[in-house]
Amino acid sequence: MKMLYNDRIIGRENIIDMEDRAYQFGDGVYEVIGVYDRQPFLLDEHMERLERSAKELQLKLPYATKQLKVKLEELVAVNQLVEGIIYLQVSRGIASREHYFPSSGVSPITVAYTREEERMRSVEDKGATAVLTEDIRWLRCDIKTLNLLPNVLAKQKAVENDAIESILHRGDIVTEASASNVFMVKDGNVFTHPANNYILNGITRKKIFQLCKTLGITVKEQTFTVDEMLKADEVFITATKLDVVPILKIDDKTIGNGKPGKITRKLVKEFRLCINEVVQR
Numbered sequence: 001m002k003m004l005y006n007d008r009i010i011g012r013e014n015i016i017d018m019e020d021r022a023y024q025f026g027d028g029v030y031e032v033i034g035v036y037d038r039q040p041f042l043l044d045e046h047m048e049r050l051e052r053s054a055k056e057l058q059l060k061l062p063y064a065t066k067q068l069k070v071k072l073e074e075l076v077a078v079n080q081l082v083e084g085i086i087y088l089q090v091s092r093g094i095a096s097r098e099h100y101f102p103s104s105g106v107s108p109i110t111v112a113y114t115r116e117e118e119r120m121r122s123v124e125d126k127g128a129t130a131v132l133t134e135d136i137r138w139l140r141c142d143i144k145t146l147n148l149l150p151n152v153l154a155k156q157k158a159v160e161n162d163a164i165e166s167i168l169h170r171g172d173i174v175t176e177a178s179a180s181n182v183f184m185v186k187d188g189n190v191f192t193h194p195a196n197n198y199i200l201n202g203i204t205r206k207k208i209f210q211l212c213k214t215l216g217i218t219v220k221e222q223t224f225t226v227d228e229m230l231k232a233d234e235v236f237i238t239a240t241k242l243d244v245v246p247i248l249k250i251d252d253k254t255i256g257n258g259k260p261g262k263i264t265r266k267l268v269k270e271f272r273l274c275i276n277e278v279v280q281r
């Protein structure tokens, strides 16, 4: 398998530098991009978010995203990736370890690789369970940074409980999940946390907004409490690696009738149609 290292596509080698700031501080940004039938899905949207994350961290991207896009497409082709993901990260660079930013002569390091991954179609059809976890992250969850320790701990808790996700809450308010956005359906309306500093504005989340619009379903970007979520008709999560997954049980509480709900199923179906459009392009 080949990887992208700055602007070169090279063999996968042990090129990690001990003093890369990604390694020592998690000082960098990343994206995970889905690939369907050899084509990156919603690549422009991912590039836009990467630019925004970098800007918020005062990290100057070393390449124009247009250039980066071409390189990522080349990487997918070279690795003959049919279905899976691209992982892309940009760190602030390699410098003698000091917390403050390195001098302007230090360039950011871009790394990307691909991974074959099957889509989680059966989970989308059958649904999954989740657990509740207090959201202990910092107050800039809108930036997709490499600092993921609270997310790691939350996901581990989910795995230990045979659940797909940890749904996070700050006090009573549901924010998102360890690696996905959370939605609830109540009386035919879809609710999700507003895109502010408490959540990552998911690319899949935004796609869901578009699909709801097409389907005539109202989306309300409004906070809701854990209690409201547990009493909702339907709950679902979204992420690049999951698409749309119905949540049937949270801790020991069954959601709705314990089966994937009508609106969630509609969205799963519409999302697949969207993907098929990409595949047939």
Ligand code: PMP
Pocket: 032, 151, 176, 177, 178, 179, 180, 181, 199, 200, 201, 202, 203, 204, 205, 238, 239, 240, 241
């Ligand atoms: N929130 C968090 C914390 C995530 O890590 C992810 C996955 N990147 C998401 C939401 C969903 O974002 P996307 O739909 O862009 O994958």
